[in-house]
Amino acid sequence: MDYEDFFRAELNALPDSGNYREFAELERHRGAFPRATCHNGDRDVTIWCSNDYLGMGQHPKVLSAMHEALDRTGAGAGGTRNISGTTHDHVLLEAELADLHNKEAALLFTSGYVSNWAALGTLAARIPDCVVLSDALNHASMIEGIRHSRAKCVIWNHNDLVDLESKLAALPADQPKLIAFESVYSMDGDIAPIAAICDLADRYGAMTYLDEVHAVGLYGPRGGGIAEARGLMDRLTVIEGTLGKAFGVVGGYIAASAELCDFVRSFASGFIFTTALPPSVAAGAAASIRHLKHSNTERQDHKARVADVRARLDAIGLPHIDNPSHIIPVMVGDPVKCKFISDTLLREHGIYIQPINYPTVPKGTERLRITPSPVHSAQDVEHLVAALEHLWTQCELARMPIAAQ
Numbered sequence: 111m112d113y114e115d116f117f118r119a120e121l122n123a124l125p126d127s128g129n130y131r132e133f134a135e136l137e138r139h140r141g142a143f144p145r146a147t148c149h150n151g152d153r154d155v156t157i158w159c160s161n162d163y164l165g166m167g168q169h170p171k172v173l174s175a176m177h178e179a180l181d182r183t184g185a186g187a188g189g190t191r192n193i194s195g196t197t198h199d200h201v202l203l204e205a206e207l208a209d210l211h212n213k214e215a216a217l218l219f220t221s222g223y224v225s226n227w228a229a230l231g232t233l234a235a236r237i238p239d240c241v242v243l244s245d246a247l248n249h250a251s252m253i254e255g256i257r258h259s260r261a262k263c264v265i266w267n268h269n270d271l272v273d274l275e276s277k278l279a280a281l282p283a284d285q286p287k288l289i290a291f292e293s294v295y296s297m298d299g300d301i302a303p304i305a306a307i308c309d310l311a312d313r314y315g316a317m318t319y320l321d322e323v324h325a326v327g328l329y330g331p332r333g334g335g336i337a338e339a340r341g342l343m344d345r346l347t348v349i350e351g352t353l354g355k356a357f358g359v360v361g362g363y364i365a366a367s368a369e370l371c372d373f374v375r376s377f378a379s380g381f382i383f384t385t386a387l388p389p390s391v392a393a394g395a396a397a398s399i400r401h402l403k404h405s406n407t408e409r410q411d412h413k414a415r416v417a418d419v420r421a422r423l424d425a426i427g428l429p430h431i432d433n434p435s436h437i438i439p440v441m442v443g444d445p446v447k448c449k450f451i452s453d454t455l456l457r458e459h460g461i462y463i464q465p466i467n468y469p470t471v472p473k474g475t476e477r478l479r480i481t482p483s484p485v486h487s488a489q490d491v492e493h494l495v496a497a498l499e500h501l502w503t504q505c506e507l508a509r510m511p512i513a514a515q
Contacts, residue, residue, distance in 0.1 A: 128445030165485040166358030175397035187386035195386030211365035222352030223251040225362030228380030230255030287316035293336035294324040299437030317347040327356025333402040411484030427509035448476040
Protein backbone atom coordinates (compact mmCIF):
# COMPACT_ATOMS: atom_id res chain seq x y z
CA MET A 111 0.00 0.00 0.00
CA ASP A 112 1.21 3.49 -0.82
CA TYR A 113 0.39 5.23 2.44
CA GLU A 114 1.10 8.75 1.22
CA ASP A 115 -1.26 8.26 -1.75
CA PHE A 116 -3.95 7.09 0.65
CA PHE A 117 -3.52 10.13 2.89
CA ARG A 118 -3.53 12.44 -0.15
CA ALA A 119 -6.70 10.91 -1.62
CA GLU A 120 -8.57 11.15 1.67
CA LEU A 121 -7.54 14.79 2.09
CA ASN A 122 -8.37 15.70 -1.51
CA ALA A 123 -11.95 14.55 -0.98
CA LEU A 124 -12.55 17.06 1.81
CA PRO A 125 -12.50 20.48 0.06
CA ASP A 126 -15.27 19.68 -2.44
CA SER A 127 -17.61 18.76 0.42
CA GLY A 128 -16.73 21.90 2.34
CA ASN A 129 -15.27 19.84 5.17
CA TYR A 130 -11.56 20.61 4.89
CA ARG A 131 -10.51 22.49 8.01
CA GLU A 132 -8.01 25.32 7.72
CA PHE A 133 -6.37 27.11 10.62
CA ALA A 134 -6.36 30.86 10.87
CA GLU A 135 -3.00 31.71 12.42
CA LEU A 136 -4.10 34.18 15.07
CA GLU A 137 -2.16 36.30 17.51
CA ARG A 138 -4.43 37.82 20.12
CA HIS A 139 -3.72 41.41 21.21
CA ARG A 140 -3.17 41.65 24.94
CA GLY A 141 -5.57 44.13 26.49
CA ALA A 142 -7.52 44.50 23.24
CA PHE A 143 -9.35 41.15 22.94
CA PRO A 144 -11.31 40.27 20.76
CA ARG A 145 -8.77 41.88 18.41
CA ALA A 146 -6.14 39.64 16.86
CA THR A 147 -3.69 39.59 13.98
CA CYS A 148 -4.30 36.86 11.39
CA HIS A 149 -0.80 36.03 10.17
CA ASN A 150 -1.94 33.89 7.26
CA GLY A 151 -4.60 36.42 6.27
CA ASP A 152 -2.38 39.48 6.49
CA ARG A 153 -4.82 41.61 8.49
CA ASP A 154 -6.23 42.33 11.91
CA VAL A 155 -9.49 40.62 12.77
CA THR A 156 -12.22 40.54 15.41
CA ILE A 157 -12.79 37.08 16.90
CA TRP A 158 -16.46 36.08 17.22
CA CYS A 159 -16.16 32.36 18.01
CA SER A 160 -13.88 32.20 21.03
CA ASN A 161 -14.69 30.05 24.04
CA ASP A 162 -12.89 32.62 26.20
CA TYR A 163 -16.45 33.75 26.81
CA LEU A 164 -15.73 36.56 29.28
CA GLY A 165 -12.34 37.67 28.02
CA MET A 166 -10.71 36.44 31.26
CA GLY A 167 -7.67 35.32 29.29
CA GLN A 168 -6.83 39.05 29.13
CA HIS A 169 -7.87 40.04 32.66
CA PRO A 170 -5.20 41.93 34.60
CA LYS A 171 -5.68 39.76 37.72
CA VAL A 172 -5.12 36.58 35.71
CA LEU A 173 -2.05 37.92 33.93
CA SER A 174 -0.59 39.29 37.14
CA ALA A 175 -1.04 35.95 38.94
CA MET A 176 0.61 34.08 36.09
CA HIS A 177 3.56 36.50 35.94
CA GLU A 178 4.02 36.28 39.71
CA ALA A 179 3.93 32.47 39.69
CA LEU A 180 6.34 32.30 36.74
CA ASP A 181 8.81 34.53 38.55
CA ARG A 182 8.32 32.57 41.78
CA THR A 183 8.41 28.97 40.51
CA GLY A 184 9.75 28.90 36.95
CA ALA A 185 8.12 27.52 33.81
CA GLY A 186 7.16 23.88 34.28
CA ALA A 187 5.68 21.63 36.95
CA GLY A 188 8.60 19.23 36.80
CA GLY A 189 6.76 16.01 36.10
CA THR A 190 3.61 14.05 36.77
CA ARG A 191 1.59 14.86 39.88
CA ASN A 192 2.62 11.54 41.46
CA ILE A 193 6.36 11.92 40.95
CA SER A 194 7.40 15.57 41.11
CA GLY A 195 4.67 17.75 39.67
CA THR A 196 2.25 18.48 42.51
CA THR A 197 2.93 22.09 43.42
CA HIS A 198 1.40 24.36 46.02
CA ASP A 199 -0.43 26.20 43.21
CA HIS A 200 -2.14 22.97 42.14
CA VAL A 201 -3.35 22.35 45.67
CA LEU A 202 -4.65 25.91 46.03
CA LEU A 203 -6.48 25.66 42.69
CA GLU A 204 -8.16 22.38 43.65
CA ALA A 205 -9.35 24.00 46.88
CA GLU A 206 -10.85 26.90 44.89
CA LEU A 207 -12.64 24.44 42.58
CA ALA A 208 -14.03 22.35 45.43
CA ASP A 209 -15.33 25.52 47.07
CA LEU A 210 -16.82 26.76 43.78
CA HIS A 211 -18.97 23.65 43.47
CA ASN A 212 -19.58 23.12 47.20
CA LYS A 213 -17.88 19.72 47.05
CA GLU A 214 -15.42 18.06 49.40
CA ALA A 215 -12.65 17.86 46.84
CA ALA A 216 -11.57 18.54 43.27
CA LEU A 217 -9.03 16.93 40.97
CA LEU A 218 -7.14 18.84 38.28
CA PHE A 219 -6.35 17.52 34.80
CA THR A 220 -4.46 18.93 31.83
CA SER A 221 -7.63 19.63 29.81
CA GLY A 222 -11.39 19.24 29.89
CA TYR A 223 -11.09 16.46 27.32
CA VAL A 224 -8.70 14.54 29.54
CA SER A 225 -10.81 15.06 32.66
CA ASN A 226 -13.86 13.52 30.95
CA TRP A 227 -11.88 10.72 29.33
CA ALA A 228 -10.04 9.83 32.52
CA ALA A 229 -12.81 10.25 35.08
CA LEU A 230 -15.60 8.55 33.12
CA GLY A 231 -13.26 5.86 31.87
CA THR A 232 -12.04 5.07 35.37
CA LEU A 233 -15.39 5.15 37.15
CA ALA A 234 -17.19 3.04 34.55
CA ALA A 235 -14.34 0.54 34.24
CA ARG A 236 -13.69 -0.06 37.92
CA ILE A 237 -17.20 -0.03 39.39
CA PRO A 238 -18.26 -3.67 38.95
CA ASP A 239 -20.91 -4.24 36.26
CA CYS A 240 -21.49 -0.49 35.85
CA VAL A 241 -23.83 0.69 33.08
CA VAL A 242 -23.37 4.21 31.70
CA LEU A 243 -26.47 6.00 30.42
CA SER A 244 -25.12 8.61 28.04
CA ASP A 245 -27.05 11.50 26.45
CA ALA A 246 -27.06 11.15 22.66
CA LEU A 247 -25.35 14.53 22.18
CA ASN A 248 -22.58 14.13 24.73
CA HIS A 249 -19.16 15.51 23.82
CA ALA A 250 -16.57 13.32 22.11
CA SER A 251 -14.43 13.32 25.26
CA MET A 252 -17.26 11.75 27.25
CA ILE A 253 -17.92 9.20 24.52
CA GLU A 254 -14.25 8.25 24.35
CA GLY A 255 -14.03 7.88 28.12
CA ILE A 256 -17.01 5.55 28.15
CA ARG A 257 -15.61 3.54 25.25
CA HIS A 258 -12.26 3.28 26.99
CA SER A 259 -13.94 1.84 30.08
CA ARG A 260 -15.48 -1.03 28.06
CA ALA A 261 -18.51 -0.75 30.31
CA LYS A 262 -21.98 -1.28 28.90
CA CYS A 263 -23.25 2.00 27.45
CA VAL A 264 -26.92 2.81 26.91
CA ILE A 265 -27.54 5.94 24.84
CA TRP A 266 -30.70 7.89 25.61
CA ASN A 267 -32.35 10.43 23.35
CA HIS A 268 -31.09 13.95 23.90
CA ASN A 269 -32.69 15.59 26.96
CA ASP A 270 -35.56 13.05 26.71
CA LEU A 271 -36.64 12.18 30.25
CA VAL A 272 -39.18 9.60 29.13
CA ASP A 273 -36.55 7.73 27.16
CA LEU A 274 -34.05 7.98 30.01
CA GLU A 275 -36.53 6.58 32.51
CA SER A 276 -37.50 3.71 30.23
CA LYS A 277 -33.85 2.73 29.89
CA LEU A 278 -33.24 3.02 33.63
CA ALA A 279 -36.31 0.92 34.38
CA ALA A 280 -35.10 -1.80 32.02
CA LEU A 281 -31.95 -2.35 34.09
CA PRO A 282 -31.79 -4.50 37.24
CA ALA A 283 -32.52 -2.42 40.33
CA ASP A 284 -29.25 -3.39 42.02
CA GLN A 285 -27.00 -2.82 38.98
CA PRO A 286 -24.62 0.16 39.33
CA LYS A 287 -25.64 3.00 37.00
CA LEU A 288 -24.04 6.27 35.95
CA ILE A 289 -25.99 8.96 34.06
CA ALA A 290 -23.62 11.13 32.00
CA PHE A 291 -24.85 14.39 30.50
CA GLU A 292 -23.99 18.05 29.92
CA SER A 293 -25.56 21.24 31.20
CA VAL A 294 -25.09 23.54 28.18
CA TYR A 295 -24.67 21.70 24.87
CA SER A 296 -22.11 23.53 22.81
CA MET A 297 -23.50 23.24 19.29
CA ASP A 298 -27.23 23.93 19.85
CA GLY A 299 -26.86 25.87 23.10
CA ASP A 300 -29.74 24.07 24.83
CA ILE A 301 -29.70 23.19 28.52
CA ALA A 302 -30.39 19.87 30.22
CA PRO A 303 -33.28 19.35 32.68
CA ILE A 304 -30.83 18.74 35.51
CA ALA A 305 -33.32 18.56 38.38
CA ALA A 306 -35.51 16.01 36.61
CA ILE A 307 -32.47 13.90 35.71
CA CYS A 308 -31.41 13.96 39.37
CA ASP A 309 -34.92 12.86 40.36
CA LEU A 310 -34.61 9.85 38.06
CA ALA A 311 -31.14 9.11 39.38
CA ASP A 312 -32.47 9.07 42.95
CA ARG A 313 -35.42 6.88 41.96
CA TYR A 314 -33.26 4.28 40.19
CA GLY A 315 -30.13 4.38 42.34
CA ALA A 316 -27.85 5.98 39.74
CA MET A 317 -24.86 8.26 40.06
CA THR A 318 -24.85 11.49 38.05
CA TYR A 319 -21.95 12.94 36.04
CA LEU A 320 -22.53 16.50 34.78
CA ASP A 321 -20.26 18.19 32.26
CA GLU A 322 -20.44 21.96 32.94
CA VAL A 323 -17.61 23.08 30.66
CA HIS A 324 -19.75 25.59 28.73
CA ALA A 325 -21.38 26.91 31.91
CA VAL A 326 -18.74 27.36 34.62
CA GLY A 327 -17.88 30.99 35.13
CA LEU A 328 -20.96 32.11 33.21
CA TYR A 329 -23.94 30.98 35.30
CA GLY A 330 -24.78 31.03 39.00
CA PRO A 331 -24.10 33.76 41.54
CA ARG A 332 -20.42 32.70 41.84
CA GLY A 333 -19.92 31.16 38.40
CA GLY A 334 -20.51 27.58 39.51
CA GLY A 335 -22.55 26.79 36.40
CA ILE A 336 -26.15 25.85 35.66
CA ALA A 337 -26.26 23.50 38.64
CA GLU A 338 -25.36 26.37 40.96
CA ALA A 339 -27.85 28.70 39.28
CA ARG A 340 -30.60 26.13 39.89
CA GLY A 341 -29.48 25.15 43.39
CA LEU A 342 -28.63 21.58 42.39
CA MET A 343 -24.91 21.13 43.02
CA ASP A 344 -25.48 18.98 46.12
CA ARG A 345 -27.56 16.51 44.10
CA LEU A 346 -24.83 15.68 41.57
CA THR A 347 -22.25 12.97 42.14
CA VAL A 348 -19.60 14.51 39.86
CA ILE A 349 -19.37 17.96 38.34
CA GLU A 350 -16.79 18.27 35.56
CA GLY A 351 -15.53 21.56 34.23
CA THR A 352 -12.84 23.33 32.27
CA LEU A 353 -10.44 26.16 32.93
CA GLY A 354 -10.03 26.84 29.21
CA LYS A 355 -13.33 28.57 28.41
CA ALA A 356 -14.93 31.20 30.66
CA PHE A 357 -12.00 31.07 33.09
CA GLY A 358 -9.67 31.96 30.21
CA VAL A 359 -6.69 29.67 30.86
CA VAL A 360 -6.33 25.90 30.26
CA GLY A 361 -7.02 22.66 32.14
CA GLY A 362 -9.92 20.51 33.27
CA TYR A 363 -11.19 19.15 36.56
CA ILE A 364 -13.78 17.14 38.44
CA ALA A 365 -15.39 18.11 41.75
CA ALA A 366 -16.97 15.45 43.94
CA SER A 367 -16.59 13.68 47.28
CA ALA A 368 -13.12 13.27 48.71
CA GLU A 369 -13.34 9.51 48.24
CA LEU A 370 -14.39 9.71 44.59
CA CYS A 371 -11.67 12.21 43.70
CA ASP A 372 -9.07 10.11 45.50
CA PHE A 373 -10.37 7.01 43.69
CA VAL A 374 -9.93 8.66 40.28
CA ARG A 375 -6.54 10.08 41.31
CA SER A 376 -5.38 6.61 42.30
CA PHE A 377 -6.58 4.67 39.25
CA ALA A 378 -6.91 7.01 36.23
CA SER A 379 -4.09 6.55 33.73
CA GLY A 380 -4.96 9.93 32.20
CA PHE A 381 -4.02 11.51 35.52
CA ILE A 382 -1.19 9.26 36.66
CA PHE A 383 0.95 9.27 33.52
CA THR A 384 0.78 12.85 32.27
CA THR A 385 2.89 15.88 33.17
CA ALA A 386 1.09 18.36 35.41
CA LEU A 387 0.01 21.81 34.28
CA PRO A 388 2.62 24.53 34.89
CA PRO A 389 2.09 26.23 38.26
CA SER A 390 1.76 29.59 36.49
CA VAL A 391 -1.31 28.23 34.67
CA ALA A 392 -2.77 26.95 37.94
CA ALA A 393 -2.20 30.33 39.57
CA GLY A 394 -3.86 32.17 36.70
CA ALA A 395 -6.88 29.86 36.80
CA ALA A 396 -7.22 30.29 40.56
CA ALA A 397 -7.13 34.07 40.16
CA SER A 398 -9.83 33.91 37.48
CA ILE A 399 -12.08 31.71 39.62
CA ARG A 400 -11.62 33.91 42.69
CA HIS A 401 -12.47 37.04 40.70
CA LEU A 402 -15.62 35.56 39.15
CA LYS A 403 -16.81 34.23 42.50
CA HIS A 404 -17.19 37.85 43.64
CA SER A 405 -17.82 39.81 40.44
CA ASN A 406 -21.07 39.64 38.48
CA THR A 407 -20.12 42.50 36.17
CA GLU A 408 -18.68 40.22 33.48
CA ARG A 409 -21.71 37.89 33.56
CA GLN A 410 -24.20 40.75 33.38
CA ASP A 411 -22.38 42.45 30.49
CA HIS A 412 -22.07 39.11 28.72
CA LYS A 413 -25.80 38.42 29.00
CA ALA A 414 -26.62 41.87 27.64
CA ARG A 415 -24.28 41.46 24.66
CA VAL A 416 -25.75 38.06 23.77
CA ALA A 417 -29.28 39.50 23.90
CA ASP A 418 -28.21 42.40 21.67
CA VAL A 419 -26.76 40.10 19.00
CA ARG A 420 -29.85 37.87 19.05
CA ALA A 421 -32.14 40.88 18.66
CA ARG A 422 -30.12 42.24 15.75
CA LEU A 423 -30.21 38.87 13.96
CA ASP A 424 -33.97 38.66 14.51
CA ALA A 425 -34.38 42.13 13.04
CA ILE A 426 -32.90 41.00 9.70
CA GLY A 427 -34.40 37.52 9.74
CA LEU A 428 -31.20 35.48 10.02
CA PRO A 429 -32.07 31.99 11.30
CA HIS A 430 -30.50 31.07 14.60
CA ILE A 431 -31.41 28.47 17.18
CA ASP A 432 -33.49 29.98 19.97
CA ASN A 433 -32.00 28.71 23.21
CA PRO A 434 -31.59 29.93 26.80
CA SER A 435 -27.79 29.99 26.73
CA HIS A 436 -25.03 32.29 25.50
CA ILE A 437 -24.30 30.27 22.34
CA ILE A 438 -25.82 31.58 19.09
CA PRO A 439 -25.82 28.98 16.29
CA VAL A 440 -26.59 30.79 13.01
CA MET A 441 -27.91 28.12 10.70
CA VAL A 442 -26.56 27.89 7.14
CA GLY A 443 -27.46 24.29 6.27
CA ASP A 444 -24.91 23.88 3.49
CA PRO A 445 -21.24 22.97 4.09
CA VAL A 446 -19.82 24.74 1.03
CA LYS A 447 -21.75 27.96 1.68
CA CYS A 448 -20.91 27.79 5.35
CA LYS A 449 -17.21 27.67 4.62
CA PHE A 450 -17.56 30.35 1.93
CA ILE A 451 -19.24 32.70 4.38
CA SER A 452 -16.57 32.03 6.99
CA ASP A 453 -13.75 32.60 4.48
CA THR A 454 -15.34 35.79 3.14
CA LEU A 455 -15.99 37.19 6.61
CA LEU A 456 -12.30 36.77 7.37
CA ARG A 457 -10.92 37.91 4.04
CA GLU A 458 -13.19 40.88 3.28
CA HIS A 459 -14.63 41.97 6.63
CA GLY A 460 -11.97 41.12 9.20
CA ILE A 461 -14.39 38.90 11.14
CA TYR A 462 -13.24 35.50 12.35
CA ILE A 463 -15.95 32.83 12.78
CA GLN A 464 -15.06 29.23 12.06
CA PRO A 465 -17.60 27.16 10.09
CA ILE A 466 -19.09 24.24 12.02
CA ASN A 467 -19.57 21.39 9.57
CA TYR A 468 -19.82 17.59 9.67
CA PRO A 469 -18.73 15.59 11.66
CA THR A 470 -19.00 18.14 14.47
CA VAL A 471 -22.69 18.58 13.58
CA PRO A 472 -24.98 16.41 11.42
CA LYS A 473 -25.01 17.02 7.67
CA GLY A 474 -27.60 19.60 6.73
CA THR A 475 -27.18 21.52 10.00
CA GLU A 476 -23.97 23.38 9.15
CA ARG A 477 -23.71 26.64 11.04
CA LEU A 478 -21.71 29.59 12.26
CA ARG A 479 -21.35 29.34 16.04
CA ILE A 480 -21.24 32.88 17.39
CA THR A 481 -20.15 33.57 20.96
CA PRO A 482 -20.56 37.23 21.93
CA SER A 483 -18.53 38.45 24.89
CA PRO A 484 -18.64 41.48 27.16
CA VAL A 485 -15.52 42.79 25.43
CA HIS A 486 -17.28 43.07 22.05
CA SER A 487 -18.39 46.65 21.45
CA ALA A 488 -21.62 47.95 19.96
CA GLN A 489 -19.61 48.83 16.84
CA ASP A 490 -18.39 45.22 16.65
CA VAL A 491 -21.99 44.01 16.70
CA GLU A 492 -23.01 46.48 14.00
CA HIS A 493 -20.14 45.37 11.75
CA LEU A 494 -20.90 41.67 12.30
CA VAL A 495 -24.60 41.97 11.52
CA ALA A 496 -24.06 44.11 8.41
CA ALA A 497 -21.52 41.62 7.03
CA LEU A 498 -23.77 38.62 7.71
CA GLU A 499 -26.75 40.33 6.06
CA HIS A 500 -24.69 41.05 2.94
CA LEU A 501 -23.43 37.47 2.68
CA TRP A 502 -26.85 35.97 3.35
CA THR A 503 -28.15 37.87 0.33
CA GLN A 504 -25.13 36.95 -1.78
CA CYS A 505 -25.53 33.24 -0.98
CA GLU A 506 -29.32 33.35 -1.48
CA LEU A 507 -29.95 31.72 1.89
CA ALA A 508 -33.36 31.50 3.50
CA ARG A 509 -34.41 33.98 6.16
CA MET A 510 -36.91 33.81 8.97
CA PRO A 511 -40.03 35.98 9.01
CA ILE A 512 -39.29 39.33 10.62
CA ALA A 513 -41.59 40.12 13.51
CA ALA A 514 -43.57 43.35 13.33
CA GLN A 515 -41.92 46.16 15.22
